[in-house]
Amino acid sequence: MYPFAYCKAGTVEEAATLLAEDPDARLLAGGQSLVAAMKMRLASPSKLVDLGAIAPLRGIAVGGNAVTLGAMTRHREVAESAEIRRALPALAALAAGIGDRMVRNMGTCGGSIALSDPAADYPAACLGLGATIVTNRGRHEADGFFRAMYETALDPGEIVTSVVFPIPLRAAYAKFRNPASRYAIVGVFVADFGGGRVRVAVTGAASSVFRVTAMEAALSQRFASDAIASIRIPAAGLNADLHADAGYRAHLVTVMARRAVDDCAQR
Amino acid sequence: MTVQVSFHVNGKATTAQVDERTLLVTYLRETLGLTGTHVGCDTSQCGACTVHVDGRAVKSCSVLAVQVDGAKVVTIEGIANEGGALHPVQKAFHEHHGLQCGFCTPGMVMSAIDLLRTVPQPSEEQIREQLDGNLCRCTGYANIVRSVHAASSDPACAVTAAARGA
Numbered sequence: 446m447y448p449f450a451y452c453k454a455g456t457v458e459e460a461a462t463l464l465a466e467d468p469d470a471r472l473l474a475g476g477q478s479l480v481a482a483m484k485m486r487l488a489s490p491s492k493l494v495d496l497g498a499i500a501p502l503r504g505i506a507v508g509g510n511a512v513t514l515g516a517m518t519r520h521r522e523v524a525e526s527a528e529i530r531r532a533l534p535a536l537a538a539l540a541a542g543i544g545d546r547m548v549r550n551m552g553t554c555g556g557s558i559a560l561s562d563p564a565a566d567y568p569a570a571c572l573g574l575g576a577t578i579v580t581n582r583g584r585h586e587a588d589g590f591f592r593a594m595y596e597t598a599l600d601p602g603e604i605v606t607s608v609v610f611p612i613p614l615r616a617a618y619a620k621f622r623n624p625a626s627r628y629a630i631v632g633v634f635v636a637d638f639g640g641g642r643v644r645v646a647v648t649g650a651a652s653s654v655f656r657v658t659a660m661e662a663a664l665s666q667r668f669a670s671d672a673i674a675s676i677r678i679p680a681a682g683l684n685a686d687l688h689a690d691a692g693y694r695a696h697l698v699t700v701m702a703r704r705a706v707d708d709c710a711q712r
Numbered sequence: 713m714t715v716q717v718s719f720h721v722n723g724k725a726t727t728a729q730v731d732e733r734t735l736l737v738t739y740l741r742e743t744l745g746l747t748g749t750h751v752g753c754d755t756s757q758c759g760a761c762t763v764h765v766d767g768r769a770v771k772s773c774s775v776l777a778v779q780v781d782g783a784k785v786v787t788i789e790g791i792a793n794e795g796g797a798l799h800p801v802q803k804a805f806h807e808h809h810g811l812q813c814g815f816c817t818p819g820m821v822m823s824a825i826d827l828l829r830t831v832p833q834p835s836e837e838q839i840r841e842q843l844d845g846n847l848c849r850c851t852g853y854a855n856i857v858r859s860v861h862a863a864s865s866d867p868a869c870a871v872t873a874a875a876r877g878a
Contacts (some may be wrong), residue, residue, distance in 0.1 A: 451715050451732040451778050473779075480735075480774050481756050493732070497779060521768070545845025547759060551775065552766040564836060625757070627844075675759070 446483045450492040454499060463494045465602050472558030472604065474517060478550050502555070502606060505530045510612050511513050517556025524549060535616035535634070536574075539566050542620055544627050550645055555605040561597045561653060563684065564628035566597055568654040569618060570610065571633030573646035577609040590705075594652040612680045613638045617708035619701040620651075624690055630689050631697035635705040641665035650694045651684050660702055662700055669710070670703035717781045721746070722790030728753050730777050736754035737761045737772035740787060748788040752847070759846035762819035762859030763787045769826035771845075788818035791825065800869035801825050801860070820846050824860045833864050 447708050451642065451706050454460035471490035473479060474497075482488040483655035496502060507528040514523060521530055543549055543557075543566050557567040558578060571587040578585040581604045590598045599605070614638040618631035620632035629649035636644045643664040645657045663672045678711035718727040721744060728743060740746045740763065752760030754773055761773040764786040791799040798806065811817040820843065827842045829836060834842065839860045840853070847877050848856060863869050 446733045448713065449732055450713060451776075451779070453778070473776075476776065476779060477756070477774060480776060484754070495779065545759070546826065546842055547762055547769050547771045547845050548756070548774075550765075550770050550826075 447486060447489040448491055449483075449591055451495065452492065453497070455497045455501060457502070457606060458678070460494050460496060460499065460604055461581055461602060463492070467492045468601070468670040469568050472496055475551040476507045476556075477518065477544065478556070478560055478562060494553075496604075503554075503636075505529060510610060510661070512536060514554045514608050514610070516607055517553050518555075520544070520549035520552050520554070521546075523554065533574075533610060533612050533616065535618050535636070536610060539618045539620075539634070541569050541607075542566065542618075542622070542627075548627075556609060558608060559597060559599060559605050561591050561595055563594045563652050563654075564623075564626075564630070564632075564649040566618070566629060566632060566648065567618065569629070569632050569634040569646045569648035570654060571608065571646075572592040572654045573618070573644050574610045574613065574616065575644060576611070578605055579607045579609065580605050588656075591653045595651070611638070615632040615709040617705040619704035619708060621697050621701055630692055631701050633705050634703060635664070635700060635709055637664070637668055637709060640708070643668065647678075647698055647702075649700055650678075652684070657698065657702070658676075662705065668706065670706040673699065673702055673706065715778055716797070717777050719780050719782060720784045722786055722841070732776070732778060734777045735773055736765075736770075736780055736785070736807065737774045737779050739777040739826040740772060740785075746787050746789050750815055750818055752819070757821070757847065758816070759823060760816050760819040762818065762822040764822060764826065767826075767829070769823050786822075791821070791827060799825070800866040804859040804863035804866065805856075808855055808859040808862050810852070810856045812848075812852045816846060816848045816850075820856055824863065827860070828864055828869055831849070831867075834860070836861065 470492035473493040473495045502515045504515040508512040512533045520540045520543045530537045557565050568591050576587045616636035618634045621630045631650050632648045634646045643661045645660040648654045659676050660673045680691040680695040682695045685691045714729040720759040731873050740749050750760040752758035763772045765783050803820050823846050840858050
């Protein structure tokens with residue numbers, strides 16, 4: 446790890462000030478991606494601004510037909526929340542499937558979203574549910590927020606404070622995970638809001654999360670897994686690595702989308 | 713540059729000036745000499761470095777010492793009772809041969825305690841799923857699962873965990 450300066454912010458305003466003082470400063474949430482990247486010298490921030498002591502950034506609120514997560518809410522808290530398991534079980538299940546037990550005890554919702562790892566799970570829930578990402582400067586709709594690998598619509602110095610997930614009639618997340626890293630090789634989040642409003646979001650397959658409008662259109666006509674069985678997304682431009690080539694990932698998108706729709710039907 | 717950290721480890725207060733880069737596991741092993749917490753992979757894969765921070769299992773190789781400032785940390789050295797009697801999970805690993813070379817054992821035990829606190833009576837499938845962040849390179853999983861299952865039926869297990877707030 447390269448040397449860095451460390452400061453612990455007491456408030457979001459203080460964090461914003463500390464961040465603005467140094468263009469190479471980074472925010473530290475749970476650190477489950479950032480600390481690992483720093484150890485491998487893939488990241489070398491000059492300063493870390495730790496959000497861990499800002500209590501108002503933690504918490505879960507269910508109401509107004511939405512689930513709101515404070516940015517520093519840990520994955521385990523979401524996975525074990527009785528309120529979320531009742532109101533939006535797909536979100537609790539998604540959080541329960543991130544990394545492993547120890548990662549879930551540290552990793553945060555806001556950290557995952559702000560990092561925009563192409564294989565992360567939370568971005569699929571954001572886009573699949575049409576979430577609103579609230580920051581210290583305003584609000585972002587999930588559509589348009591995740592721009593590319595590790596790139597979001599956040600401006601330099603902008604801090605995610607909470608995320609608002611609308612509650613659909615039914616939703617499910619189906620993930621084909623890499624058994625070693627537990628990241629999604631392909632993960633598909635499907636949400637049915639009723640009245641033909643269906644959203645399908647895919648993570649792990651491309652440089653960032655994306656929607657499959659052809660599947661959304663088919664499912665809005667008839668919400669059944671065989672309605673999308675023949676829809677294949679093009680393999681061109683999809684991720685390819687030693688675990689799965691682009692053609693296989695394209696195939697998995699349809700398979701995981703069908704599984705998610707089937708899971709919805711059982712709710 | 714250095715920064716001051718203060719926290720509790722196994723019930724004792726510790727304060728030191730550390731390099732900002734100091735990982736929790738480095739502090740535990742090199743500053744405090746608590747070498748029961750092992751470094752297996754250093755890349756957050758193997759779970760041998762698992763300790764409890766405010767009662768929750770974390771990988772101490774992926775947490776900076778400064779991140780636990782003000783917290784209560786418990787390591788494998790801190791789970792036996794004051795008289796030296798083994799924690800029920802340690803006892804179960806001993807009785808059911810839940811270790812071969814023993815390198816992964818501290819992490820397995822700390823993860824298993826966290827699991828049993830949330831799911832006091834886990835099924836075999838739940839034990840396997842929930843311990844997936846801990847690797848045993850001897851592949852001694854069958855007896856590890858057996859040990860955790862045995863510990864879950866030991867009435868002393870829940871009591872000890874609750875009493876120590878660990």
